[in-house]
Amino acid sequence: MSDPILSVQGLVKRYGEATVVSDLSFEIAPGECLGVIGPNGAGKTTTIRMCLGLTVPDAGGITAFGLQMPRDALAIKAQLGVVSQMDTLDPDFSCAENLLVYGRYFGLQDAQIRQRIPALLEFASLSNKAQAKPGELSGGMKRRLSLARALVNNPRLLLLDEPTTGLDPQARHLMWERLQLLLAEGKSILLTTHFMDEAERLCHRLLVVDHGKKIAEGAPRELIRRYLEPDVVEVYGSGALALVGSALQALAARVEVSGETVFFYTQDAKPLMQALAAYPQLRTLHRPANLEDLFLKLTGRQIREDA
Ligand code: ADP
Secondary structure: OOOOOEEEEEEEEEEOOEEEEEEEEEEEOOOOEEEEEOOOOOOHHHHHHHHOOOOOOOEEEEEEOOEEEOOOHHHHHOOEEEEOOOOOOOOOOOHHHHHHHHHHHOOOOHHHHHHHHHHHHHHOOOHHHOOOOHHHOOHHHHHHHHHHHHOOOOOOEEEEEOOOOOOOHHHHHHHHHHHHHHHHOOOEEEEEOOOHHHHHHHOOEEEEEEOOEEEEEEOHHHHHHHHOOOEEEEEEOOOHHHHOOOHHHHHOOEEEEEOOEEEEEEOOOHHHHHHHOOOOOOEEEEEEOOHHHHHHHHHOOOOOOOO
């Protein structure tokens, strides 16, 4: 493997008694998209903040582009692009002015930035909104403007904290397409997400974190194969819960309940589907195991206090 773009080794962060990031290590290769998934409060945002030099780790090291954080923080930030969860666009400036002002933080000349602005707006599908202020934009447009702004310094690595949370399906798809283009250009991406379809679609590799610790790491499909039976049968409807502990349970390798739904995980769903035919009042859904199943298996089904 070529030298990693980002290398995080043994990262620890404590707040008072609580250890919110615990001995976390990972690397990102050039051109790679690494997804960090985990329940609310797992330490994802804190990890990103440490990579940005905004939060000081209690232990561990962060190296980016061969430079060391925090010693070379300025040189590292010059090659980073960031989209945070919060909208940090300046409401008093137009879209074009937001890009201009942000570019100045990197010491870029106005003429240089102005030259880049049309391409950045076009990338964000906002060419016709150059003079509009953020308050006039939809949620998806604002997020794309934030992405365009993060690209003003032509970064090698993008840190994206839940880039599509709150967007409608069309806006999410457009964002995914743009991120794919950036990956195709050779940029690297670290992203956090709660959307398992997003993680599967965009990420070459995933880091599953919980309580600040890495609990699994690998390519999405490989993780599914490693931890799950290939077939899932979801059963819901009146009387579904009574199936737990019944003879049908023996037809599955594992059974889980979430709300009103019973999940049967199995190597072969055929015998189970045949047996379920005797229960016409129940609704069934037979599907391949997916990342959501993996996430729930590894991190549990209970709602987190931070949620
Ligand atoms: P995630 O992004 O995975 O939801 P966070 O990194 O935001 O998780 O938070 C991890 C834990 O650290 C949470 O329990 C949160 O309450 C706590 N935390 C985050 N920032 C601070 C802070 N500045 N002071 C105290 N606790 C914090």
